[in-house]
Amino acid sequence: MSLEDIREQKTSKGVYIVIGLLLIGMAGFGTSQFGTGSNASQSALLSTDDAEITMFQYNNAFRNVQQRNPDMDAAEVRQQVLSLLRQRLALADYIQRYPLAASNPQIDDAIRNDITFSENGAFSEEVFRRVIGVSPEIYRRNISNDIAMQALQVAVATTAVVSQAELQPFIELSNMSRDISVAKIARQSFTNTATDAEMENYYEANKTQYMTPEMVDIRYIDFNPSAIAETVVLNEQEMADLAMPDRQVDYLIFSDMGKAKEAYAAAKAGKTVENIKTDFIDAIEDSGDLGRVSRKINADSLIDQVATDAIFSLNAVGEVTQPMDTENGIAFRHWTALLKAPVWQSKTADCRQWMANKIF
Template identity: 25%
Template sequence: MMDSLRTAANSLVLKIIFGIIIVSFILTGVSGYLIGGGNNYAAKVNDQEISRGQFENAFNSERNRMQQQLGDQYSELAANEGYMKTLRQQVLNRLIDEALLDQYARELKLGISDEQVKQAIFATPAFQVDGKFDNSRYNGILNQMGMTADQYAQALRNQLTTQQLINGVAGTDFMLKGETDELAALVAQQRVVREATIDVNALAAKQPVTEQEIASYYEQNKNNFMTPEQFRVSYIKLDAATMQQPVSDADIQSYYDQHQDQFTQPQRTRYSIIQTKTEDEAKAVLDELNKGGDFAALAKEKSADIISA
């Protein structure tokens, strides 16, 4: 397939066609492809429609990418209406570029197999954990992008097809006659050079400069006479790996025995009380406990003060 692509790319006619496609887009701009707001698509390139949903997904993906890259700085850009309008236009321009390249790739009968798409997904570092493809991470990233697996696979297929086209055209060895003439002239060119040695110190000695002129020049060019702030630091490098000392169990026990107060806390005792209104009720509760009754259940049922139980 790549051989046929290179053959096609070397055709002067196809090169001209490819150039016309790109130049026509540059000259006419996006407006040549935009249709009125009453339609269900954001743009139409020849007979290929770019749906509003496709455009919004691409815009949201670009916005999420910028937010992750810029962090808090992105909120300032997002608040700028002019910037966001320009960003939307750039995303639409990119979709139109991709549509043009996709159409030309289909004319050359270029294509990417399902297996190639699959291998490209598996090889994407963003979808890997410890160097291996992770399906959960893959699905999580697609959810963040607002895309299904089929949508992402198709977008990747289009991208790989476009890259195949670009590589085929950029990798051709074909050169126009004008290009070869310019290259030959550049390689064969000659220069005539005359040299002269100028004694700067002698010239400077002939130029009288007053103290006032020196001070004035210094004031106007202070930055040229300043050096960045510098620091001299003294430090001791401590490497835990080289300072480790073997410690036996006996040494650990001895240190513990000598510093027990550092590893102990004063004893604390917490009491739970079942408070009754009469002595008879207290005896009845005690009998229940002696018989194996559950303290918590009896406290909840019998105690007059639930909080202290």
């Protein structure tokens, strides 16, 4: 049998014999590690038809090995614990199939000699019941299984017969070694003869070797309007602007500034906008309703802040603004109605909340 065969044939008779010899290593997982714990930790990690290893038992065994081997890598500890637990599961399954049990005096001695249940140097029934986490009957049954399992381990380890032909390959595997030769060559012994063009060509042909995984730096920002409102600073003018009722406005677009100024003068003299539309019909290119106009413009506003300021400089409904040159022509705005004021017009907190909501 080759050494490679020994590694691959995990189910061979020889491997089972060696596992039997290794079972004694389970002695470190005695009664203090198994058979106790709350129901929340009893999900099965490994199981057979007649036995199982729970997550609670695995966690206890993992801590036990880590404490005894603080320098061992976590992955190595996990591998060792799982290997030992599989061995224990095989024993537990055997004990369930062919029941072995300890006597009551043996169980009593094991409990009384466990320093976990001692108080002031002596066994304490109160401490025992407080620590075990299960009923005394269940704990005694677990102790019985542990004692039976330890007895089975000792029996296997002390009575197993292994032939020299089966043992020799494992001895050779354990004693295997490798001779390694290392040659050190100084970097200064080599000169760089690559040209810039050669290095660029090499880089282009091997770009994937010089790439690193894409990474991003993410920072979360809480856009909470209520929180932002607390940081909004209002002055008296801002509060007055926010509290000012919106205005209903319509418009006229003239073809030239001269006609627009004549129409404005007529409006100032008392002529209605409807009459101006009739008198200047040839000079008016467009007319319509701007709708609701607020004191401060936003993304939905149809006019700029300069035009808005002109509208809010008017003193009474029915007045018109002076003609303004816009991208659509000579604009002439007419204030038609005063809309209802916001209900929060006198509440500073509501003004802050309104400004915060505008961000969204």
